[in-house]
Amino acid sequence: MPSPRHILRVASTRLTRRIARRWGAGFPMHCVIEPAKCGGTWLSQMLADCLRLPLPRHSLLPIAMPAVLHGHWPADPRLPNVVYLTRDGRDVAVSLYFHILRRATTPGDPVAGPRRRLLERLAGPGVAIDDARAMMPRLIEFVHTPGRSRHAVWAEHVRGWRACPGVTHTSYEALRADTAGELTRILRALTGADPDPWLVGVTVEKHSMQRQTGRTAGEEDRTSFIRKGVVGDWKNYFDLECRRLFDRLAGDALIEFGYEPDRSWVDRETPADRGPGGDVSAGAGPAAPSASPARS
Secondary structure, eight states, X not given: OOOXXXXXXXXXXXXXXXXXXXHTTTTTEEEEEOSTTSSHHHHHHHHHHHHTOOOOOSOSSOOOSSEEEEEOOOOOTTSSSEEEEEOOHHHHHHHHHHHHHHHHTSTTOTTHHHHHHHHHHHHOTTOOTTOHXXXXXXXXHHHTSTTTOSSXXXXXXXXXXXXXXXXXXXXXXXHHHOHHHHHHHHHHHHHSSOOOHHXXXXXXXXXXXXXXXXXXXXXXXXXXXXXXXXXXXXGGTOOHHHHHHHHHHHHHHHHHTTSOSSGGGXXXXXXGGGOTTOOOOXXXXXXXXXXXXXOO
């Protein structure tokens, strides 16, 4: 049964969204929206610092003030000042698996029990929940089947927001490739003015992986919310079975969103095909898809 705290948080989030729809433009509110595990926390923190606004997190009360809001809300043209962040759906699946696993195995985590039970149901007999490569096809099918997961189906979520007018679009890949440049572009789209380059630089450095974790991108820590910080990590976990499964469920979206030119990626060998031990270099992966126009 959900705890009173959880019930309050859910109610607060719903009220905050209603407030944002009706009055958010006047405060103003800025909404960072993403499917799960696309880097939304990172982007929200940087925007909040540059805009000099609070970033309320896990509030038990609804927000009704100038703020940066971060959520996974479905497409809604009534929300103000939306920055929509997406990421390669294959990397989303890998990141989401490790996020669920971390919470399932962290002593004292309030959702450890439900997350462990979820992974055990997906694993079935004879599969350990921490066997990432064995779990990956189960996780892919789970999160891409409408109605099975509380997480939005990646392709549907992205398509919905791409169809919304007046949204500033960006991607995890673009932010990783040129954090300062992409952050500057987003701020210019939101405010209509060029941001202070010094402030952007200080903010990017403050929220860099090195500063936040003491690790460089590609150095993995599975116990950390910021696990690895690279583009293309899916290649280490998507064997041929996973590639065929993802292609069947969301392969058209990879092409539509610019992550692949065609379906030939399915037959290209990856480190996952060679078994444990292979690992792609930090930052490897598809080129960042070009962002949509800042305002459409």
